[in-house]
Amino acid sequence: MASVPWESSLQTKASELHGDTWQIIINGSIKPHSQAPGWHQYIFGSFARFKCSICKRTWPSKRVLVVFHFHLNTATKQGTIKVRRYKQECRKCNEPRMEDPNFSEDNINVLTERLVDRIRMRCYGENLGETNRPSVFRDRVNGPHESAHCEACKDGICNKAN
Ligand SMILES: [Zn+2]
Ligand SMILES: [Zn+2]
Numbered sequence: 001m002a003s004v005p006w007e008s009s010l011q012t013k014a015s016e017l018h019g020d021t022w023q024i025i026i027n028g029s030i031k032p033h034s035q036a037p038g039w040h041q042y043i044f045g046s047f048a049r050f051k052c053s054i055c056k057r058t059w060p061s062k063r064v065l066v067v068f069h070f071h072l073n074t075a076t077k078q079g080t081i082k083v084r085r086y087k088q089e090c091r092k093c094n095e096p097r098m099e100d101p102n103f104s105e106d107n108i109n110v111l112t113e114r115l116v117d118r119i120r121m122r123c124y125g126e127n128l129g130e131t132n133r134p135s136v137f138r139d140r141v142n143g144p145h146e147s148a149h150c151e152a153c154k155d156g157i158c159n160k161a162n
């Protein structure tokens with residue numbers, strides 16, 4: 001699974017990570033609130049778009065859950081971040097597939113910025129106080145959230161973001 005936009009966004013903030021090596025890995029099987037011992041968690045809801053791989057229709061969603069689990073190995077100075085982006089399925093198709101969200105570069109940058117803040121606080125003991133990071137850009141989306149077609153809703157964690 002390509003994690004290139006996340007990886008390159010993370011590397012632009014490498015100077016804030018104390019010279020340690022961090023990598024980000026997309027992992028669709030991590031579970032919220034059950035991170036491994038010594039791992040930290042950050043959950044965020046963001047705007048993204050989806051595309052049905054069957055009928056090709058696209059739709060926006062203002063509530064796409066992103067779960068990060070991160071860990072710093074202080075002996076090797078290597079950090080690992082696992083990211084799970086919750087999927088949604090097409091509501092027009094009879095046998096839809098769960099589709100991966102597409103985040104804009106801006107939203108990926110905002111998400112990694114906030115993630116890096118959490119890493120600095122949790123793994124490096126920095127006290128950042130109140131941060132003035134910009135909030136995630138929320139494009140206008142009309143209509144209700146399609147809970148029946150949202151993977152995070154099915155797992156019962158969708159409304160627990162932020
Ligand atoms: Zn479809
Ligand atoms: Zn949902």
